[in-house]
Amino acid sequence: MKFRMGVAVLGLAGLMISAYLWMFKHGYIGTLACGTGGCETVQLSPYSRFLGVDVALLGFLGYVGFMAVALLGVQPAWVDRPGPSRLLLALASGGLLFAGYLTWLELYVIHAICRWCVASALIVALIFLLSLLDHRRFARR
Amino acid sequence: MAGSSALNRFYLLLLVLAVGGGGLLFWQTQHRAASIPKNVVVTVADTAGFQGYMLGDSAAPVVITEYADFQCPACQTFDVVQFPDVRRQLIDTGKLRWRYRDFPLDNVHPFARVVAHAAACVNDQGRYWEFHSMLYQGQGTWSRQSDPSDTFRGYVKQVGADVSAYDACMKSAKYAGRIQASYDEGIRAGVSSTPSFVIGGRLYEGVQMSDALKTVVDSLAAAAAATR
Numbered sequence: 001m002k003f004r005m006g007v008a009v010l011g012l013a014g015l016m017i018s019a020y021l022w023m024f025k026h027g028y029i030g031t032l033a034c035g036t037g038g039c040e041t042v043q044l045s046p047y048s049r050f051l052g053v054d055v056a057l058l059g060f061l062g063y064v065g066f067m068a069v070a071l072l073g074v075q076p077a078w079v080d081r082p083g084p085s086r087l088l089l090a091l092a093s094g095g096l097l098f099a100g101y102l103t104w105l106e107l108y109v110i111h112a113i114c115r116w117c118v119a120s121a122l123i124v125a126l127i128f129l130l131s132l133l134d135h136r137r138f139a140r141r
Numbered sequence: 142m143a144g145s146s147a148l149n150r151f152y153l154l155l156l157v158l159a160v161g162g163g164g165l166l167f168w169q170t171q172h173r174a175a176s177i178p179k180n181v182v183v184t185v186a187d188t189a190g191f192q193g194y195m196l197g198d199s200a201a202p203v204v205i206t207e208y209a210d211f212q213c214p215a216c217q218t219f220d221v222v223q224f225p226d227v228r229r230q231l232i233d234t235g236k237l238r239w240r241y242r243d244f245p246l247d248n249v250h251p252f253a254r255v256v257a258h259a260a261a262c263v264n265d266q267g268r269y270w271e272f273h274s275m276l277y278q279g280q281g282t283w284s285r286q287s288d289p290s291d292t293f294r295g296y297v298k299q300v301g302a303d304v305s306a307y308d309a310c311m312k313s314a315k316y317a318g319r320i321q322a323s324y325d326e327g328i329r330a331g332v333s334s335t336p337s338f339v340i341g342g343r344l345y346e347g348v349q350m351s352d353a354l355k356t357v358v359d360s361l362a363a364a365a366a367a368t369r
Contacts, residue, residue, distance in 0.1 A: 005151050012155060016162035020169070028170050046182060074148060 003134035004073040007088060007127050011066035014123040017116050018059035025056060038112035045112075047105050055102065059120060062095055066127055073134075082138035089135045092128035099124040177254040177317050179247055183325065187318030194260075194269055196228070197238035202365040203358045206240040206339040208327040211257060211276045212250035212284055213335045219348045220277040226351035237358050241273070243320050244327040244335050252289055255311075257320045259293045262310035263302050271300040 025043055042048065048055050069091065073084030099121040106113055193206065209216040231237035243260075245253030256276060263272040275296045276283075283289035290311075297307045310316075327337070331344050338345040340354075341361050 001147070008151075008155060009158065012158050012162070016166065019166060023166065023170065074151065 001074050001079050003130045003137070004070045004079075004084065004088070006130045007134075008067050008070035008074070010123050010127050010130070011063045011070060014120055014127075015060060015063035015067065017120050017123070018056045018063060021116055022054060022056035022060060025054060038106075039114040039116060042106055042110055042112050042114035042117060045110050047102075047110060058098075062091070062098075065091055066095075082135075085131065085135045085138055088127075088131040092124065092131040095124040096128045177258040177314050177320065179245070179254055179317075179321065181317045181321050183318045183322045187316075188322045191319060192240065193323070194241040194264065194273070195238060196241070196270060197232040198235045199238065201232075201235055201238040202362040203236060203341070204238045204240055205354070205358070206242060206330075207336055208242050208244035208323075208330070208332045208338070209336040210244055210246050210250055210253045211260065211273075212253045212280065213246065214280070215348050216336045217277045217280045219336050220274070223348065223351045223354075227354055230351065230355055231358050236362050242327060243323040244332055244337070245320065245324060246335060250284075252284065254317075254320060256283075256289070256293070257323075258311060258314065258316050259297075259307075261316035261319065262307050263297060263300065265310060266302040266306065268300040268302045272296055272302070275300065 021043060024039075025048065043056075050058060066088065069084050069087050072078055073081075073088070078084055102117060103121050106117060209219075227237070227239075232239055243257040245257050247253055260269060260272055260276065263269055276293075279292065279296065283292040286292060294304055294307070297304050330337075330339055332346075334346055336348060338349055338354075340357055
């Protein structure tokens, strides 16, 4: 249960970060707190949209998904079922690939680093790790 | 029971994080310092039909392009001390057309971009040059403030522009791309400091005396007349 709880807490942190970035992009926040100054470059680049949708919005929806599955997974009726673990691992694998792609874009295409995006990528990596550990709990049985 | 207790503590932790994070986000929206993004991607629409803030007869034989930053003290010196003579002797007499371009020096002037955007928003209402003068005259006041937004609003009222339209324009940051395009143009022209002037294809850096400008303009105007 503790792994799923961890995923929910990390999902909430990621959700806040993506909400912050989305609010900046749409003018609700003046400047991003970003020491490197690369956040605005990244967030205002054409790569801040993916298939016509804001990447920050995709992140927000992804974290909502993580939280929903993790919260379901900690309910007494679901805590010992493998379904949520499989779903979390599938979601986290997709999220990790996407975060890797975005980090590659920052480093080699946009040539600017947004620390909030890096934080989000680290959160996704941690969620993947916790999902993997949770999944192994059932795989060992 | 132990599981139920752990679950309750977990829900409490989530609630605290959600309220804290949500509160921080809300605070950001309410207490944001005025800012216009820099290094934005310039689109065709950003510059369509806009060559800069123009003053004077479109048929004038000479055009001077000024690259300046409203927060730059040397630009203020030029605008307050020299520009009134330039305007009276050269622009108002039809010899010269003035072209003002924003060249925000973000590293040293934190309000450079927001004030350039404020001027662009007032330009929407046809009060650009009045507002331009007020900004330079008031530079010593707003430049020292932590958030000069209200001072700018005061100037907007004084020049007779609509404050609510101005606020909507500022919130939209719709001229961020145009300001970036202006800065990029300056870089291409070789500008590295403000004020800088392009006269007859040549770059002049630093504050220029109105008499020196008059000499150059008269010379270029005579050359242009001779080639007609």
